Amino acid sequence: MKKTALIMAGGRGERFWPQSRMDMPKQFLSLTGDGKTMIQLTVERIRTLVELEDIFIATNENYRELVKAQLPGLPEENILCEPIGRNTAPCIGLGAEHIFRRCGDALMLVLPSDHLIKYNSIFCQALEDACAVAERGENLVTLGITPNNPDTGYGYIKFDPSQTLDRAFRVERFVEKPDLETAKSYLASHEYLWNSGMFIWRTSTILANLKRYLPDMYEGLERIGEAIGTPEQEPVLEREFRAFKSVSIDYGVMEKAENIYCLAGNFGWDDVGSWLAVSRIRKTNEFGNVVNGNVVTIDTKRSIIQGGDKLIATVGLRDIIIVDTDDAILICDKDSAGDIKKVLENLRICNKYQYL
Amino acid sequence: MKKTALIMAGGRGERFWPQSRMDMPKQFLSLTGDGKTMIQLTVERIRTLVELEDIFIATNENYRELVKAQLPGLPEENILCEPIGRNTAPCIGLGAEHIFRRCGDALMLVLPSDHLIKYNSIFCQALEDACAVAERGENLVTLGITPNNPDTGYGYIKFDPSQTLDRAFRVERFVEKPDLETAKSYLASHEYLWNSGMFIWRTSTILANLKRYLPDMYEGLERIGEAIGTPEQEPVLEREFRAFKSVSIDYGVMEKAENIYCLAGNFGWDDVGSWLAVSRIRKTNEFGNVVNGNVVTIDTKRSIIQGGDKLIATVGLRDIIIVDTDDAILICDKDSAGDIKKVLENLRICNKYQYL
Numbered sequence: 001m002k003k004t005a006l007i008m009a010g011g012r013g014e015r016f017w018p019q020s021r022m023d024m025p026k027q028f029l030s031l032t033g034d035g036k037t038m039i040q041l042t043v044e045r046i047r048t049l050v051e052l053e054d055i056f057i058a059t060n061e062n063y064r065e066l067v068k069a070q071l072p073g074l075p076e077e078n079i080l081c082e083p084i085g086r087n088t089a090p091c092i093g094l095g096a097e098h099i100f101r102r103c104g105d106a107l108m109l110v111l112p113s114d115h116l117i118k119y120n121s122i123f124c125q126a127l128e129d130a131c132a133v134a135e136r137g138e139n140l141v142t143l144g145i146t147p148n149n150p151d152t153g154y155g156y157i158k159f160d161p162s163q164t165l166d167r168a169f170r171v172e173r174f175v176e177k178p179d180l181e182t183a184k185s186y187l188a189s190h191e192y193l194w195n196s197g198m199f200i201w202r203t204s205t206i207l208a209n210l211k212r213y214l215p216d217m218y219e220g221l222e223r224i225g226e227a228i229g230t231p232e233q234e235p236v237l238e239r240e241f242r243a244f245k246s247v248s249i250d251y252g253v254m255e256k257a258e259n260i261y262c263l264a265g266n267f268g269w270d271d272v273g274s275w276l277a278v279s280r281i282r283k284t285n286e287f288g289n290v291v292n293g294n295v296v297t298i299d300t301k302r303s304i305i306q307g308g309d310k311l312i313a314t315v316g317l318r319d320i321i322i323v324d325t326d327d328a329i330l331i332c333d334k335d336s337a338g339d340i341k342k343v344l345e346n347l348r349i350c351n352k353y354q355y356l
Numbered sequence: 357m358k359k360t361a362l363i364m365a366g367g368r369g370e371r372f373w374p375q376s377r378m379d380m381p382k383q384f385l386s387l388t389g390d391g392k393t394m395i396q397l398t399v400e401r402i403r404t405l406v407e408l409e410d411i412f413i414a415t416n417e418n419y420r421e422l423v424k425a426q427l428p429g430l431p432e433e434n435i436l437c438e439p440i441g442r443n444t445a446p447c448i449g450l451g452a453e454h455i456f457r458r459c460g461d462a463l464m465l466v467l468p469s470d471h472l473i474k475y476n477s478i479f480c481q482a483l484e485d486a487c488a489v490a491e492r493g494e495n496l497v498t499l500g501i502t503p504n505n506p507d508t509g510y511g512y513i514k515f516d517p518s519q520t521l522d523r524a525f526r527v528e529r530f531v532e533k534p535d536l537e538t539a540k541s542y543l544a545s546h547e548y549l550w551n552s553g554m555f556i557w558r559t560s561t562i563l564a565n566l567k568r569y570l571p572d573m574y575e576g577l578e579r580i581g582e583a584i585g586t587p588e589q590e591p592v593l594e595r596e597f598r599a600f601k602s603v604s605i606d607y608g609v610m611e612k613a614e615n616i617y618c619l620a621g622n623f624g625w626d627d628v629g630s631w632l633a634v635s636r637i638r639k640t641n642e643f644g645n646v647v648n649g650n651v652v653t654i655d656t657k658r659s660i661i662q663g664g665d666k667l668i669a670t671v672g673l674r675d676i677i678i679v680d681t682d683d684a685i686l687i688c689d690k691d692s693a694g695d696i697k698k699v700l701e702n703l704r705i706c707n708k709y710q711y712l
Binding site for chain 2: 018296298299310311312313314315316317318320322324327328329330331332333335336337339340342343346347350352355
């Protein structure tokens with residue numbers, strides 16, 4: 001069965017401010033230092049499985065030109081621009097409509113554009129295995145990540161180790177971000193995986209599930225699908241999409257659906273969820289620092305210093321994130337990396353939109 | 357007796373890097389936020405006691421134009437440029453020669469150019485009291501500061517409370533920077549003052565003491581003095597001054613001399629010895645922060661943030677000093693403020709002189 005992909009690239013990457021900006025969010029940046037942006041790496045990673053003409057990018061109008069520039073071989077009509085962000089269910093529904101009408105009942109890989117994967121061949125093998133399960137009937141397949149610590153920042157997937165299909169386990173349920181004690185018990189049980197937000201299914205399967213669990217949205221999606229290629233395409237999309245409720249695919253479909261399977265992945269996944277990830281994905285020096293740019297460090301440890309031409313001098317710091325850009329500099333304690341969004345809230349309140 | 361002043365303004369102010377630079381050191385900056393520079397405040401403070409034409413500035417050639425620009429009414433010949441920094445004894449000797457040859461046996465106030473004083477009228481009263489003691493015979497008078505904490509960053513003056521002259525106490529000895537336990541015992545004894553580096557004496561008295569305790573230097577100073585106003589003034593100064601040993605007035609004279617008196621000052625003195633002083637001299641907000649410039653703080657406490665147009669965003673910081681300038685930014689833990697000089701050492705080693 002034909003394999004297609006929907007890469008979700010509409011996010012704003014606020015947790016990587018000030019390098020990530022409204023007009024240049026995280027998925028369009030190179031955070032690994034190898035010069036390739038995250039969306040470029042995402043596309044490159046699956047090219048052995050999916051033809052470029054079968055890769056669709058869900059984003060919004062603001063990023064259309066960035067996608068075109070960064071993915072020059074991609075057919076322009078494969079860039080799907082949402083009129084407004086409505087979380088993942090409408091985004092995936094829009095992608096499924098386009099793919100179904102172009103390719104029929106194809107396999108559909110749903111992937112975020114801003115995750116990193118260290119072992120590409122293992123990842124592609126997991127996708128192949130997932131495709132095999134998705135192809136066999138109306139199965140919804142998700143890639144779970146074997147947790148290596150009781151992280152409270154992820155949702156978890158409870159699977160039933162006694163029920164397998166090929167290399168997949170049957171999913172019992174999706175659970176929200178747990179507290180630390182619960183996360184520790186999950187880790188100890190060996191029956192939980194991190195929810196990576198990567199899904200594999202047939203277009204017919206996801207559309208059937210959307211019809212069942214989100215019927216209003218499904219009707220709107222059908223009207224959008226019918227208008228594709230007609231003069232009405234844009235106005236219908238605009239009208240219908242704006243009317244959608246904001247709902248995630250996890251909450252709207254996965255937590256309710258049957259026949260969900262998961263594959264446990266060990267392919268060096270990192271969602272690069274905050275600046276903290278930089279210490280994991282970049283080389284640290286003997287003091288545990290990740291340093292870029294014109295930097296002098298004195299007695300500075302376990303810090304991330306991301307600069308440019310301007311001299312950054314640090315003295316006596318521990319666990320501090322410093323990110324310098326042309327017009328803004330962030331200085332943040334690692335324990336407070338989650339509060340970077342409060343800076344952005346504050347800037348909005350103060351009408352300092354130029355820094356967003 | 358005529359009152360004159362020698363203001364010492366040759367320092368490099370390294371502890372205020374990166375705002376203070378080789379070509380614009382601390383004494384020429386406004387750190388109080390009122391727009392007046394420290395040397396301007398120093399001159400203004402004593403104008404009720406000393407005529408402008410009797411105020412001499414000891415500095416070096418690099419800062420001659422800065423002094424002229426910041427003190428426009430000062431006679432140009434009152435700017436004494438040392439060919440090379442040789443600590444305070446040669447500096448004071450040079451000033452004494454100039455003042456003695458211009459004004460004869462006058463009272464001479466020796467003042468640093470980079471200290472702050474909150475209560476000017478009390479300060480001037482202390483200077484008047486000191487002058488009265490200095491005028492009565494060959495007394496060397498120093499202004500001591502009543503310590504309010506066992507600071508280990510200052511030298512101390514031990515006085516004898518039973519021996520007074522007018523409002524002054526006789527000094528028993530000068531002591532170097534003590535350890536914390538010793539400093540605590542000094543504080544408890546009420547017989548110790550901080551050594552402020554401010555002195556009052558007659559030109560004849562200091563020259564006699566230089567002759568006695570630093571005879572080689574004195575001979576060189578005499579040759580410099582004899583050449584003043586002749587075509588030989590500059591070459592003699594250059595030759596003799598460079599030959600001087602580097603020695604402080606404390607070590608070279610005060611620790612050995614007799615007839616030393618001190619006045620205990622409570623005039624809101626601050627030597628502004630490092631960025632930490634900014635929290636004392638500037639208004640702190642409800643979170644204990646001193647904030648200047650385009651700054652957003654989230655959960656940031658007891659920090660000093662000195663910026664400009666560029667946005668500085670801080671998150672989760674405690675006790676951090678941030679100083680942003682056009683070409684360099686410092687981020688320093690308050691406990692490590694003393695290590696800022698290591699940044700400068702590092703920059704010198706790396707030949708990055710443009711940042712010094």
